[in-house]
Amino acid sequence: xxxxxxxxxxxxxxxxxxxxxxxxxxxxxxxxxxxxxxxxxxxxxxxxxxxxxxxxxxxxxxxxxxxxxxxxxxxxxxxxxxxxxxxxxxxxxxxxxxxxxxxxxxxxxxxxxxxxxxxxxxxxxxxxxxxxxxxxxxxxxxxxxxxxxxxxxxxxxxxxxxxxxxxxxxxxxxxxxxx
Numbered sequence: 501x502x503x504x505x506x507x508x509x510x511x512x513x514x515x516x517x518x519x520x521x522x523x524x525x526x527x528x529x530x531x532x533x534x535x536x537x538x539x540x541x542x543x544x545x546x547x548x549x550x551x552x553x554x555x556x557x558x559x560x561x562x563x564x565x566x567x568x569x570x571x572x573x574x575x576x577x578x579x580x581x582x583x584x585x586x587x588x589x590x591x592x593x594x595x596x597x598x599x600x601x602x603x604x605x606x607x608x609x610x611x612x613x614x615x616x617x618x619x620x621x622x623x624x625x626x627x628x629x630x631x632x633x634x635x636x637x638x639x640x641x642x643x644x645x646x647x648x649x650x651x652x653x654x655x656x657x658x659x660x661x662x663x664x665x666x667x668x669x670x671x672x673x674x675x676x677x678x679x
Contacts, residue, residue: 515667522658524562524583524651530573530599531588531615536566538617539640545647552648562651570594577607584654585612586647588640597633604633611635611654 531539539545546564553561562583567573570593576582585603589596600612614637636653638646663669 518662518666522655523560524655525560526565526580526582527562527584527586527647527651528565528567528573528576528582529586530567530570530591532590532592533568535588535590535617536568538642549647552645568592570599573599574602574606577603577610582607582610584651585610586615586650587612588615588617600633613638613650615640 529536529539546561549564550561553559565576565582567576570591573585573587573591577585585607587596587599591599594602596614600614603610603612612633613635616637616639619639636650638650640646660669660671664671
């Protein structure tokens with residue numbers, strides 16, 4: 501391995517092709533038909549995510565699969581692998597936390613995130629259980645930018661250890677104090 505100007509080992513160009521190896525490819529979005537309609541109101545959500553990826557010069561945007569009930573969600577989970585499950589409160593057939601627990605019991609490797617409409621929902625659905633199946637909670641503001649941020653945040657978490665150790669990638673930690 502070559503050394504850089506400080507005398508430290510410099511990674512070869514090959515390592516840069518191995519960075520960000522983990523990519524989210526398939527997302528299951530579980531909501532009521534009404535919530536799905538609201539999310540799609542300003543245009544196809546998938547198209548908006550594709551446009552966001554193009555704008556950021558990213559390739560291979562993830563595929564969104566909708567499920568409008570808990571039963572349909574489990575059918576989808578059985579039929580193909582997903583990298584991420586996003587769910588909204590008000591599901592047909594089950595409370596969202598119970599659904600999250602069942603997803604975690606059967607598919608422990610898939611992160612389960614909640615999307616709320618507004619901050620009022622947080623108090624209503626507050627879960628203080630330290631064993632909560634919820635990976636993260638987000639407020640849906642109607643913009644595809646949030647979904648891209650959720651995806652990139654999860655990918656970064658999966659890739660940061662390898663990328664910083666092998667590619668000498670620098671990390672910035674940002675603390676946000678707003679919902």
